[in-house]
Amino acid sequence: MPVGQQQNHHQVPTYPPPESEDEESWLWSQIKAEARRDAESEPALASYLYATILSHPSLARSLSFHLANKLCSSTLLSTLLYDLFLGSLSAQPSVRAATVADLLAARHRDPACSCFSHCLLNYKGFLAVQAHRVAHLLWLQQRQPLALALQSRVADVFAVDIHPAARLGRGLLLDHATGVVIGETAVVGNNVSILHHVTLGGTGKAVGDRHPKIGDGVLIGAGATILGNVRIGEGAKIGAGSVVLIDVPPRTTAVGNPARLVGGKEKPARHE
Amino acid sequence: MPVGQQQNHHQVPTYPPPESEDEESWLWSQIKAEARRDAESEPALASYLYATILSHPSLARSLSFHLANKLCSSTLLSTLLYDLFLGSLSAQPSVRAATVADLLAARHRDPACSCFSHCLLNYKGFLAVQAHRVAHLLWLQQRQPLALALQSRVADVFAVDIHPAARLGRGLLLDHATGVVIGETAVVGNNVSILHHVTLGGTGKAVGDRHPKIGDGVLIGAGATILGNVRIGEGAKIGAGSVVLIDVPPRTTAVGNPARLVGGKEKPARHE
Amino acid sequence: MPVGQQQNHHQVPTYPPPESEDEESWLWSQIKAEARRDAESEPALASYLYATILSHPSLARSLSFHLANKLCSSTLLSTLLYDLFLGSLSAQPSVRAATVADLLAARHRDPACSCFSHCLLNYKGFLAVQAHRVAHLLWLQQRQPLALALQSRVADVFAVDIHPAARLGRGLLLDHATGVVIGETAVVGNNVSILHHVTLGGTGKAVGDRHPKIGDGVLIGAGATILGNVRIGEGAKIGAGSVVLIDVPPRTTAVGNPARLVGGKEKPARHE
Known part of the structure; x- marks a missing residue:
């Protein structure tokens, strides 16, 4: 769709930009x-x-x-x-x-x-x-x-407290952001959305590689706490206020304290 | 009771002030x-x-x-x-x-x-x-x-992150306040008490009118997360750390993650 | 072990310092x-x-x-x-x-x-x-x-919001610290570790001595909310995201919302 036309509809510039620019x-x-x-x-x-x-x-x-x-x-x-x-x-x-x-x-x-x-x-x-x-x-x-x-x-x-050694991908949205803590050995993929008060922390029992690994396209709700060297698979969703101490498979939703899996590949989908 | 007498007892000025002033x-x-x-x-x-x-x-x-x-x-x-x-x-x-x-x-x-x-x-x-x-x-x-x-x-x-479009009543107490987030279409009534880390947010699945409506006299405990266009009835109490995704009737208490109703009009009162 | 020897191993000065200094x-x-x-x-x-x-x-x-x-x-x-x-x-x-x-x-x-x-x-x-x-x-x-x-x-x-009347011990670690709230009548012992978003607050129902008493060597995980004049015994551990409204015995672990005891003196140890 031509840029000018879409601008007329929405009163905002189009995105993504034309690939030729x-x-x-x-x-x-x-x-x-x-x-x-x-x-x-x-x-x-x-x-x-x-x-x-x-x-x-x-x-x-x-x-x-x-x-x-x-x-x-x-x-x-x-x-x-x-x-x-x-x-x-x-x-x-x-x-x-x-x-x-x-x-x-x-x-x-x-x-x-x-x-x-x-x-x-x-x-x-x-x-x-x-x-x-x-x-x-x-x-x-x-x-x-x-x-x-x-x-x-x-x-x-x-x-917002992000250890300088943490590795973050691109296309990251930290919405509101107050209270976000991301630890030294955490890794965050591309196109991840992280709400406020989210912790990617350690369990306090380990040294070395001790923080979460977040896959591409993950959504982490407000106040979720993910602890330890666990793996959150691509496209997974972590509910607000969850406390996650386990791996979460790709495209799966985890909610609660402690978090349980409620939808996606491993369990019948209910949230998507 | 005369103003002077009460001042002698409490060493603080009386309130509310005399209606004649x-x-x-x-x-x-x-x-x-x-x-x-x-x-x-x-x-x-x-x-x-x-x-x-x-x-x-x-x-x-x-x-x-x-x-x-x-x-x-x-x-x-x-x-x-x-x-x-x-x-x-x-x-x-x-x-x-x-x-x-x-x-x-x-x-x-x-x-x-x-x-x-x-x-x-x-x-x-x-x-x-x-x-x-x-x-x-x-x-x-x-x-x-x-x-x-x-x-x-x-x-x-x-x-404290309050969207300028949010509508707040009077007699509001934001105690401690760090980390409070109130979204664009949220409405908060009069005489509401909101502790720190409270979120009145969206579920991420909706656009338009997507944030909570909080009735008069509601008390929202520390770290409570209320998501979506839900209605919290007047005089309700939301426990600390609750994750509320449902309507809460007036004068009812909701606690837990996900929050359940534990007292008030709908359920036998246990907290009041 | 001589100071010099340990420095060679770790590239950091030793501690605690020699008692003679x-x-x-x-x-x-x-x-x-x-x-x-x-x-x-x-x-x-x-x-x-x-x-x-x-x-x-x-x-x-x-x-x-x-x-x-x-x-x-x-x-x-x-x-x-x-x-x-x-x-x-x-x-x-x-x-x-x-x-x-x-x-x-x-x-x-x-x-x-x-x-x-x-x-x-x-x-x-x-x-x-x-x-x-x-x-x-x-x-x-x-x-x-x-x-x-x-x-x-x-x-x-x-x-970080600590009421000036609160009494804190020594050897305190407030890690990351954003959002910590400690109320007026709270008491914190020695060698306590408190992660970010932790609340030592009141229940809102009491006046006077209304905040938690934290024993020596306690560890309080990220986002834990401890409310009321409860006693957390020495060496206890409070899990991330817990909401604690009860006493926790010494060397016991409490987790969940509301928190339950899962290990230590009162229950068979499972976390230690």
């Missing part, structure tokens, strides 16, 4: 158009939107500026953080691609997300994940003290 | 008296109390100043926020009346709240709700980008 | 050595590490400076907070000893904690507890308004 450039042009529209309709936000979006030549610079402002302190200066974020994003196209996938995920999967710039500016789950990607690069470069300082600032500012 | 004026005079007493007994707080309370001619100005200071950032200036809060509170007596009802609710229903100024200055649940009321006015005025920016700052600063 | 001095010398090493390997952190650790003559001064910077606001100045923290720590060797015990606890009991300076600088649970110890001293000195202002700042900055 560069995805990052397309998304950045959408974000700037949204920011221009909002700056015109809301003069109280104009200088904020100019400083965070419209004055920047790229998504990487806009995001680096915004994160640096959110995470800086009297001892970790915004200039240091800006250089750090921009350096990482500039050097790593795969990190920028993950950012783009996260913005598309919020727009697709969160009914309350009506424009990309809203996610870029306001979603602390999105911002915490972008900061984590940079902290993870620092961790891999043996710059642990800086990676841990960054983790700590994100935990203070966004109440 | 204006409630907002009475409350503001109480708050100033408390602040003067505290400034005298604690010189380390004197300039703070002067700046936030004693230098202001009204509760609306004091609250606007305090919220603006708490929520400002390098890009959302405190002067902008102060004008925004004061403009909304000045224009809307019903919002000021809700603030007064919230202060009385904290004093009545929270055993740890011993004076109004403590709630005004220190309770992040109270402050988050007042900021929400202004964000909600902005939302109704089609100023969505500013409303969402305000929601985002409240989520960062207080770890 | 003063524990606080030993720990402070370790922290400075870690900070010097990190400042050399990571120039981006050098000025931060110098300002927060290396420029200070003692752990008490370093901690006071760091807390004051984290907790200050436009109305509660860092100089006021620094004087307050340093005054309390200087006057109270038992508070300094509790700080030392908390640092050792994080290093012993948190597998992700690889050096003391990381805990001192980055662990918001550790910092919230140290601020609480000072707030508790203020409370005992009848300086309630200042104690409550401090509690409020800690709740804003770290999302």
Whole structure:
């Protein structure tokens, strides 16, 4: 369907972008158009939107500026953080691609997300994940003290605590995000949705590889606690408030405390 | 009972105020008296109390100043926020009346709240709700980008995430408040008490009107998760840690994960 | 085992320190050595590490400076907070000893904690507890308004809400810490580990002494909610996500919502 036609129906830009265009450039042009529209309709936000979006030549610079402002302190200066974020994003196209996938995920999967710039500016789950990607690069470069300082600032500012060694996929949606804790040896696949208060933690009885492994396309409901080196199969759903101490097969739903399997491959489907 | 007599017994001012006085004026005079007493007994707080309370001619100005200071950032200036809060509170007596009802609710229903100024200055649940009321006015005025920016700052600063479209009653107590999430189409009645980590969320399967409707006088315990367009009847009680996916009749208690009804109109009362 | 030998094996300093040395001095010398090493390997952190650790003559001064910077606001100045923290720590060797015990606890009991300076600088649970110890001293000195202002700042900055009247032991580990709520009449023993989202709260039905009493060596899992004036015996374990409304005997495990006893003295051991 032509872009113009769909825009007329929904009053929002289409996504995903046409394959003939560069995805990052397309998304950045959408974000700037949204920011221009909002700056015109809301003069109280104009200088904020100019400083965070419209004055920047790229998504990487806009995001680096915004994160640096959110995470800086009297001892970790915004200039240091800006250089750090921009350096990482500039050097790593795969990190920028993950950012783009996260913005598309919020727009697709969160009914309350009506424009990309809203996610870029306001979603602390999105911002915490972008900061984590940079902290993870620092961790891999043996710059642990800086990676841990960054983790700590994100935990203070966004109440999201992701260990810099944790490995996260792309297309990740951390909705609301307050209280999310993801441990050192956790692995999260692509296109995963994680609600607030979710823990991917250890059982306290193990050292080494002791945190959950989350498959592609998993949905983890608010307040779910997944503990230990368990495997949550692709497309599985974990109910809100569940306490999961066992493997969950692909495309299966687990609910309760302790969690039991209630649908999917292993059990007759009831939730899908 | 005469005011003076009760004061002698409890060392606190009586409430509710005599009906012959204006409630907002009475409350503001109480708050100033408390602040003067505290400034005298604690010189380390004197300039703070002067700046936030004693230098202001009204509760609306004091609250606007305090919220603006708490929520400002390098890009959302405190002067902008102060004008925004004061403009909304000045224009809307019903919002000021809700603030007064919230202060009385904290004093009545929270055993740890011993004076109004403590709630005004220190309770992040109270402050988050007042900021929400202004964000909600902005939302109704089609100023969505500013409303969402305000929601985002409240989520960062207080770890309380209330969508600006959500409709909240008066006499609301958000105790401790960390991690509270209230979705876009949620409605909360009057005189409701909500503990920390409470979610009024969607099930992820619906769009449109997808969040809970909470009746007057409901009590929702810590960590309770209420999902979907369900109705919690007036005077119902939701136990701590419950996961509620069903309607709860008035004056009924629901507990557990998934929640079951354990007392009240539908079942023989056991908890009341 | 000689110190040098163990260092060769683990690349970390040994602990506890030799009994012939003063524990606080030993720990402070370790922290400075870690900070010097990190400042050399990571120039981006050098000025931060110098300002927060290396420029200070003692752990008490370093901690006071760091807390004051984290907790200050436009109305509660860092100089006021620094004087307050340093005054309390200087006057109270038992508070300094509790700080030392908390640092050792994080290093012993948190597998992700690889050096003391990381805990001192980055662990918001550790910092919230140290601020609480000072707030508790203020409370005992009848300086309630200042104690409550401090509690409020800690709740804003770290999302940890500990009433200043609550009594906490030493060797406490608050891991991740987001969302922890500890009520006015709660008592926590020594060497207790508390994960994030844990509530030691009231049932809402009682006034006066209405919060839990936690024995020495208890482990409370993520998201556990313990309500009412119940007693959790020494060495007990409370499972993640449990809702505990009953006494738990010593060395017993409680899990579920509502929690039931599953191992230990009263029931045949299954979890230990």
